[in-house]
Amino acid sequence: MLFDRFDPLKGERLEIMDKDGRVNEELRPDLSDERIKELYVRMSVMRLADRTALNLQREGRMGTYAPVYGQEASQASAAFLGKEDWLVPSYRESGALFMRGVSLSGIYRYWMGDERGLIGIKDLRVLPIEVVVGSQPLHAVGVSWAMKLRGIKSVAAVYFGDGATSEGSFHEAMNFAGVFNTPTVFICQNNQFAISVPRKVQTRSKSIAQKANAYGFKGIQIYGNDIMAVYAAMKEAMSDAREGRGPRLIEMLTYRFGPHTTADDPTKYRDAAELEKNKPFDPLIRLRLYLSGRGMWSEEEEYEIMDAAKAEVEKAVAIAESAPPPEPSDIFHNTWKREHPYLKRQEDEMLALLRETEGGAPNA
Amino acid sequence: MPKLNIVSAINLALDREMGKNDKVVIIGEDVGREGGVFRVTDGLQEKYGPERVIDTPLSEGGITGTALGLAVGGMLPVAEIQFEGFMYLALDQIANQMARYRSRSRGQYPINLVLRLPWGGGIRAPEHHSDSPEAVLVNTPGITVVQPSNPYDAKGLMTAALRYGDPIIYCEPKRIYRAIKAEVPDEDYEVPIGKAAVAREGTDLTIVAWGAMMREAMKAAEELSADGASAEVIDLRTISPMDSDTIIDSVKKTGRLLVTHEAPRTGGIGAEIAVRVYGEAFTSLLAPIERVTGYDAVMPLFKLEDYYLPNAKKIIAGARKILRY
Numbered sequence: 001m002l003f004d005r006f007d008p009l010k011g012e013r014l015e016i017m018d019k020d021g022r023v024n025e026e027l028r029p030d031l032s033d034e035r036i037k038e039l040y041v042r043m044s045v046m047r048l049a050d051r052t053a054l055n056l057q058r059e060g061r062m063g064t065y066a067p068v069y070g071q072e073a074s075q076a077s078a079a080f081l082g083k084e085d086w087l088v089p090s091y092r093e094s095g096a097l098f099m100r101g102v103s104l105s106g107i108y109r110y111w112m113g114d115e116r117g118l119i120g121i122k123d124l125r126v127l128p129i130e131v132v133v134g135s136q137p138l139h140a141v142g143v144s145w146a147m148k149l150r151g152i153k154s155v156a157a158v159y160f161g162d163g164a165t166s167e168g169s170f171h172e173a174m175n176f177a178g179v180f181n182t183p184t185v186f187i188c189q190n191n192q193f194a195i196s197v198p199r200k201v202q203t204r205s206k207s208i209a210q211k212a213n214a215y216g217f218k219g220i221q222i223y224g225n226d227i228m229a230v231y232a233a234m235k236e237a238m239s240d241a242r243e244g245r246g247p248r249l250i251e252m253l254t255y256r257f258g259p260h261t262t263a264d265d266p267t268k269y270r271d272a273a274e275l276e277k278n279k280p281f282d283p284l285i286r287l288r289l290y291l292s293g294r295g296m297w298s299e300e301e302e303y304e305i306m307d308a309a310k311a312e313v314e315k316a317v318a319i320a321e322s323a324p325p326p327e328p329s330d331i332f333h334n335t336w337k338r339e340h341p342y343l344k345r346q347e348d349e350m351l352a353l354l355r356e357t358e359g360g361a362p363n364a
Numbered sequence: 365m366p367k368l369n370i371v372s373a374i375n376l377a378l379d380r381e382m383g384k385n386d387k388v389v390i391i392g393e394d395v396g397r398e399g400g401v402f403r404v405t406d407g408l409q410e411k412y413g414p415e416r417v418i419d420t421p422l423s424e425g426g427i428t429g430t431a432l433g434l435a436v437g438g439m440l441p442v443a444e445i446q447f448e449g450f451m452y453l454a455l456d457q458i459a460n461q462m463a464r465y466r467s468r469s470r471g472q473y474p475i476n477l478v479l480r481l482p483w484g485g486g487i488r489a490p491e492h493h494s495d496s497p498e499a500v501l502v503n504t505p506g507i508t509v510v511q512p513s514n515p516y517d518a519k520g521l522m523t524a525a526l527r528y529g530d531p532i533i534y535c536e537p538k539r540i541y542r543a544i545k546a547e548v549p550d551e552d553y554e555v556p557i558g559k560a561a562v563a564r565e566g567t568d569l570t571i572v573a574w575g576a577m578m579r580e581a582m583k584a585a586e587e588l589s590a591d592g593a594s595a596e597v598i599d600l601r602t603i604s605p606m607d608s609d610t611i612i613d614s615v616k617k618t619g620r621l622l623v624t625h626e627a628p629r630t631g632g633i634g635a636e637i638a639v640r641v642y643g644e645a646f647t648s649l650l651a652p653i654e655r656v657t658g659y660d661a662v663m664p665l666f667k668l669e670d671y672y673l674p675n676a677k678k679i680i681a682g683a684r685k686i687l688r689y
Contacts, residue, residue, distance in 0.1 A: 115468060115470050116470055118472075119470055121469070121472065122473065127436065127469075128465065128472075128473065129468075132456060132460050135456055135460060135461055138425070138426060138429025138430050138457065139429060139430075139432055139436065139461070140433060141429075141430050141433055142430035142431060142432055142433015142434045142436065142437065143434070143436045143437040144433070145430060145433065145434055145437070146433065146434045146435075146436070146437020146439045147437055149415060149434075150437070150439070169426075169429060169457075172421075172426035175421055175423065175426065176421060176423070176430050179420075180418075333471075334467045334470055334471045335466065335467045335506045336505075336506065336508070336605065337466070337528070337529045338530075340558060340605040342605060342606065342608060342640075343605065
């Protein structure tokens with residue numbers, strides 16, 4: 001059992017495929033080469049989609065966006081959830097949402113400032129994007145607790161970063177999960193930075209994974225750029241949680257190649273040399289090397305993959321940009337279940353003003 | 365018909381709804397064996413088991429945040445925070461999360477839950493056990509806030525809250541938890557959420573109150589009638605979203621308004637009511653609107669709490685001022 005064998009308190013970490021694509025055969029999980037290839041292709045689309053979002057923001061076609069560049073293998077963990085499981089994301093989860101089946105155009109539309117982009121997530125058992133750092137682990141514990149109380153075998157996997165582990169609500173969630181033995185899998189993508197503040201300033205603990213011990217369940221630290229380690233740890237964690245063996249914490253060590261969001265400049269707080277040092281650990285490079293060694297990847301084929309990715313991403317952008325803007329009166333709906341008269345009056349007031357200004361936003 | 369106090373009326377509402385709907389679960393500190401610090405959930409764990417009446421770790425944020433998740437997962441949680449002063453520890457989950465979940469998900473994830481909070485002063489308690497921070501919640505769209513003032517409404521509002529489909533903060537006036545006994549029907553009924561009640565009809569002055577202040581307002585109205593002044597008393601019952609139409613209709617008739625609440629004056633609910641009345645009943649007003657409230661000072665420990673809190677005497681003084689204007 002990986003969670004026992006790789007004890008974070010002993011400083012152990014799980015790595016199966018190294019940066020050069022070499023696999024530790026003793027640890028090789030039951031992941032076929034075809035499946036690995038498929039994951040590689042999806043992760044390539046994810047990377048292009050992510051870079052496209054960043055570019056769209058630079059061109060003024062999208063709002064603030066939190067890129068996942070460098071974290072593609074960790075984000076791909078979402079592919080290892082069952083249909084009946086729940087995915088509870090933070091704001092840096094475009095890749096995880098994409099892997100879960102949320103449409104790229106919907107994700108774009110959300111970051112273009114329209115909540116309606118995420119309509120449909122409920123069918124995928126995905127919770128809304130959480131922007132407050134560290135608030136959502138409690139929701140994951142609650143939803144998985146409900147599954148347990150209702151006798152439904154379903155796990156909630158919750159995503160957050162290293163910064164979130166300093167929030168009280170993260171610890172409250174870990175504690176409740178331990179006490180009520182909820183089927184929750186905590187996924188910490190430790191990308192080394194909370195905006196500009198490095199991981200060592202978040203905690204004096206040697207690892208984030210070891211924090212699980214304090215709450216009476218198991219944690220593991222893995223190399224989050226290694227898709228095989230991600231798969232193996234997820235498989236065990238999800239099955240442990242599902243079978244009532246307890247919640248699990250997976251710390252995925254990764255590295256944010258890009259900025260925190262489109263609103264910051266990482267060169268202010270991070271050495272170019274450090275970034276360069278981390279580049280060879282790119283989750284896609286090792287997959288290319290691995291697949292090429294198995295005769296399943298070539299440069300010509302990469303062009304095909306990228307052409308298809310480009311078509312998919314461009315289509316998503318076009319759909320997102322052609323989505324009709326929401327009706328102004330939509331502001332007044334969905335805050336409350338029932339219409340209330342004073343709010344209705346405010347809606348009428350705004351609509352009357354709109355008529356006077358011939359449809360232009362009164363503040364524009 | 366049995367005569368019940370507010371504590372047993374809420375208990376009865378929970379009991380009946382738990383019997384009808386197996387998705388209802390109670391979570392909180394000491395809600396199980398102890399039956400809650402005010403005994404509101406007394407006997408429910410014994411009756412429905414520890415899977416439905418669940419003692420939790422001591423963590424207001426944890427209780428509130430997991431309650432939201434439980435609601436997403438199809439349960440109907442009734443979560444208890446022991447005293448209103450500890451609500452602030454859960455404020456991220458209340459204001460940033462449960463208030464916005466419906467909107468954030470464009471209606472995909474309605475949050476159907478009740479958060480119970482013993483509310484207000486007058487019980488000789490330590491610090492943080494006597495406040496009335498409802499204004500914080502009223503400025504948070506998406507949160508529905510109710511507070512009963514009598515056992516009948518306590519049961520009917522709780523029953524309605526459990527069937528409402530939005531997050532409801534159910535404030536319990538702890539000072540009158542056991543002070544009033546009234547007939548409470550055992551059968552199913554709801555007190556509508558979003559509707560104020562005219563508790564006493566009158567012609568010269570409108571007094572608006574809720575929770576424990578209702579008793580003081582009614583006392584004041586009684587005494588004012590000896591002066592020959594007829595006061596109409598409105599029990600707000602739902603603090604947000606507020607039924608200002610009932611108040612405005614009343615002021616159009618009486619021409620005078622006094623609002624009383626335990627919370628500090630500035631930015632309190634009285635200010636909101638006053639502005640709505642000025643806006644819609646300005647020409648009916650015969651005097652400025654009077655507020656009889658807690659002061660813009662920290663709620664003191666109990667040696668001084670009776671000076672701080674509004675009471676019938678202060679309401680009468682305020683009423684006379686606007687009656688003489």
